[in-house]
Amino acid sequence: MMRTRPLKVALLGCGVVGSEVARIMTTQAADLAARIGAPVELAGVAVRRPDRVREGIAPELVTTDATALVKRGDLDVVVEVIGGIEPARTLITTAFAHGASVVSANKALIAQDGAALYAAAEEHGKDLYYEAAVAGAIPLIRPLRESLAGDKVNRVLGIVNGTTNFILDKMDSTGAGYQEALDEATALGYAEADPTADVEGFDAAAKAAILAGIAFHTRVRLDDVHREGMTEVTASDFASAREMGCTIKLLAICERAADGGSVTARVHPAMIPLTHPLASVRGAYNAVFVESEAAGQLMFYGPGAGGAPTASAVLGDLVAVCRNRLAGTTGPGESAYAALPVSPMGEVVTRYHISLDVADKPGVLAQVATVFAEHGVSIDTVRQQGKDGEASLVVVTHRASDAALGGTVDALRKLDTVRGVASIMRVEGE
Amino acid sequence: MMRTRPLKVALLGCGVVGSEVARIMTTQAADLAARIGAPVELAGVAVRRPDRVREGIAPELVTTDATALVKRGDLDVVVEVIGGIEPARTLITTAFAHGASVVSANKALIAQDGAALYAAAEEHGKDLYYEAAVAGAIPLIRPLRESLAGDKVNRVLGIVNGTTNFILDKMDSTGAGYQEALDEATALGYAEADPTADVEGFDAAAKAAILAGIAFHTRVRLDDVHREGMTEVTASDFASAREMGCTIKLLAICERAADGGSVTARVHPAMIPLTHPLASVRGAYNAVFVESEAAGQLMFYGPGAGGAPTASAVLGDLVAVCRNRLAGTTGPGESAYAALPVSPMGEVVTRYHISLDVADKPGVLAQVATVFAEHGVSIDTVRQQGKDGEASLVVVTHRASDAALGGTVDALRKLDTVRGVASIMRVEGE
Numbered sequence A, B: 001m002m003r004t005r006p007l008k009v010a011l012l013g014c015g016v017v018g019s020e021v022a023r024i025m026t027t028q029a030a031d032l033a034a035r036i037g038a039p040v041e042l043a044g045v046a047v048r049r050p051d052r053v054r055e056g057i058a059p060e061l062v063t064t065d066a067t068a069l070v071k072r073g074d075l076d077v078v079v080e081v082i083g084g085i086e087p088a089r090t091l092i093t094t095a096f097a098h099g100a101s102v103v104s105a106n107k108a109l110i111a112q113d114g115a116a117l118y119a120a121a122e123e124h125g126k127d128l129y130y131e132a133a134v135a136g137a138i139p140l141i142r143p144l145r146e147s148l149a150g151d152k153v154n155r156v157l158g159i160v161n162g163t164t165n166f167i168l169d170k171m172d173s174t175g176a177g178y179q180e181a182l183d184e185a186t187a188l189g190y191a192e193a194d195p196t197a198d199v200e201g202f203d204a205a206a207k208a209a210i211l212a213g214i215a216f217h218t219r220v221r222l223d224d225v226h227r228e229g230m231t232e233v234t235a236s237d238f239a240s241a242r243e244m245g246c247t248i249k250l251l252a253i254c255e256r257a258a259d260g261g262s263v264t265a266r267v268h269p270a271m272i273p274l275t276h277p278l279a280s281v282r283g284a285y286n287a288v289f290v291e292s293e294a295a296g297q298l299m300f301y302g303p304g305a306g307g308a309p310t311a312s313a314v315l316g317d318l319v320a321v322c323r324n325r326l327a328g329t330t331g332p333g334e335s336a337y338a339a340l341p342v343s344p345m346g347e348v349v350t351r352y353h354i355s356l357d358v359a360d361k362p363g364v365l366a367q368v369a370t371v372f373a374e375h376g377v378s379i380d381t382v383r384q385q386g387k388d389g390e391a392s393l394v395v396v397t398h399r400a401s402d403a404a405l406g407g408t409v410d411a412l413r414k415l416d417t418v419r420g421v422a423s424i425m426r427v428e429g430e
Helices: A016-027 A029-036 A066-070 A088-097 A107-123 A141-147 A162-174 A178-187 A202-216 A235-243 A307-327 A364-374 A402-413 B016-027 B029-036 B066-070 B088-097 B107-123 B141-147 B162-174 B178-187 B202-216 B235-243 B307-327 B364-374 B402-413
Strands: A007-012 A040-046 A077-080 A101-104 A153-159 A246-256 A263-273 A285-292 A296-303 A349-359 A379-387 A390-397 A418-427 B007-012 B040-046 B077-080 B101-104 B153-159 B246-256 B263-273 B285-292 B296-303 B349-359 B379-387 B390-397 B418-427
Touching: A007 A016, A007 A066, A007 A088, A007 A307, A016 A029, A016 A040, A016 A307, A029 A040, A029 A307, A040 A066, A066 A088, A077 A088, A077 A307, A088 A101, A088 A107, A101 A107, A101 A307, A107 A202, A141 A202, A141 B141, A141 B307, A153 A202, A162 A178, A162 A235, A162 A246, A162 A285, A202 A246, A202 A263, A235 A246, A235 A349, A235 A418, A307 B141, A349 A364, A349 A402, A364 A379, A364 A390, A364 A402, A390 A418, A402 A418, B007 B016, B007 B066, B007 B088, B007 B307, B016 B029, B016 B040, B016 B307, B029 B040, B029 B307, B040 B066, B066 B088, B077 B088, B077 B307, B088 B101, B088 B107, B101 B107, B101 B307, B107 B202, B141 B202, B153 B202, B162 B178, B162 B235, B162 B246, B162 B285, B202 B246, B202 B263, B235 B246, B235 B263, B235 B349, B235 B418, B349 B364, B349 B402, B364 B379, B364 B390, B364 B402, B390 B418, B402 B418
Parallel strands: A007 A040, A007 A077, A077 A101, A263 A418, B007 B040, B007 B077, B077 B101, B263 B418
Antiparallel strands: A153 A246, A153 A285, A246 A263, A285 A296, A296 B296, A349 A390, A349 A418, A379 A390, B153 B246, B153 B285, B246 B263, B285 B296, B349 B390, B349 B418, B379 B390
16 A cells, blocks of 8 residues: 655655655665655755765755755755754744644753744644654653553662763772763763753753643643752762762653652653662663553663764654644644643652761761751661761761751751761662 | 544553553653643453452443443453453454554564554554564664664664563572572563573573564564574573673574675573673663664663553553644655665674683694684684693684584584584674
């Protein structure tokens, strides 16, 4: 049942990802046609710099006028791989208005304006797919939206930024400090010249907002995500983690509250046991751990970035959207019916590893323990180490709210016998 | 846009999986309705023993006449969780003929008769979904069929049987022998009273046939899958594996030949490096590693069996099929357009670990090495150990065809100086 009139696809952006999408559309044309039920044709490519040589793309397809391209009116699918908020947002809504469905790899835009884009897609009866926006090639959006549609997800815990995982893995395996590991990541092309979006957790926070929204069938805005970067993780933190049988990862964590009435989303470095499947995720790989009521614990692992892996996710969406168009239907739209409130970070409950520099004299431990007790934070273990009149106390707590831990730390800082709080790190994954 | 007339679902079988499906359909009814766009109603449950108490299922829904149930004509979806070939096959085709789509968890039936069932579904314009048939709760069929639809899968390497993984993990971690580990698996309910289907690899072979067909867009019959069980794996094999930095897993391996013109599918125990993500899959968990051209290496991990996990996969399919019915469409059907031949086991190329008992005298190694060379099998490493006039030789080869290795072993057995071939094991995952 092969249709002969091709489906027309426009590509917005032709950088690392876009050029791979165009290449695979050509080299795998016969396979794509067989899987869709009709051939797909590259109908136009919008770029900023038309003078750059683009191997395998007919020059007459290339244009700098992206707006005119998406307004053509004969497009079936627009693939947006420009990134950023504008002009991507306007181009996508214009594409919907002019009859095209959209496949996007734009995490920042989906995280910030996903609801408005879904609304525009629905208004015009079109599809919005964005598997590539989270964890690159790893099938994650579709499994959450479709495979687990009959289940209740309670938790998503993931390594969703390859740059920071590369840096942390390097620090763990070589004992390097943050700057040294970052320099290596930059030299190898894993980190950008300005690594802020990665190392400060902005990239991971956008992905956490998208994942939380899909997992819990609610809307989670980027501002709802608590975000801490990993620039202050030290070699000494890794030494502490090892003593705990842990390593340190930058995690995106989305949780449903125990009473089911609210959700939280956060990004921060955390200790995680070496026995946890996420602990062995090396280099620039991504992995996302999903806990649901019926399925139990699932993990999805793979390359989180890169031209070809991201193109694989884009093309999977392209096949689905093309099939939907041939069938005259659309796939699942936004599912935000649960409309759950997002609780602030203070209500997040987890465990903590706290290193204190204290005076090396009797009674300090009793004082410190009293402060924890007064704030309702129960201590699991304490380790005391003396050295030259100074001493350090390492406290690992049972589960407590972030607000209670914050109050505890404020009070500890006021103790005469506490010289400083050397580090506070959450302990996850148990 | 909620439709009020409910979609009618019939359940064939109400054992461990079926009762969980019914339970979740009740407890998560509001969520399922919101995700589908219409409520779903349990319209009938066919069982063999109607006298058993079935908590939460209205007695008037229960029938022993499965045929009459699927012929009702008002059903939207039939969920088949009986297992086995008949009566499941006839009930499914009857369901299609009477207007229902089908969700099945039946690996044996899909592996044996998938093509005929797909044809019946297509003839009547209905859906056939079976995510639960392979690797329980792990989303795998949908990612392969849909997420990777724009990519080219070259290899699927998986632990798809929880019972055997539990036994092998136990042997590895405790040094237990096969029988002792099997006894523990039986006592804990991981192995059935007759464990043949699991330990002889029949269950994994059915899953390998399904995975190969979907991954390579071709038809792979159960008979096309080379199958070796794991009952002859010994504690001594695990010791050898550890010396290689490996462990032993029962693997299902589906590969596209290097020239792309054929595929192979096989199930057998194999050594796999401890650094490979599959090596750390513990207990009864399943995991499937997928290598594709653009996405690279992906892994999907989770519980491979059990009532609730399998029900999660069934319900995800149920939501998809119900959404398709509301939209008046169907999902992807069989994709076998590639029509690639399945090569016999002799053409499979991999590495081998061979232990030989040999006479402890000069020249034996030279003789053995000559036999390998004569059969075109290149040796990577040899380790020689003498003990009391006897000696053992452990040979690890480079990549060679199964046929060449078989010829080599036959010739080795004829050498006077070779007292016996203690073990032959494939080495995978590099």
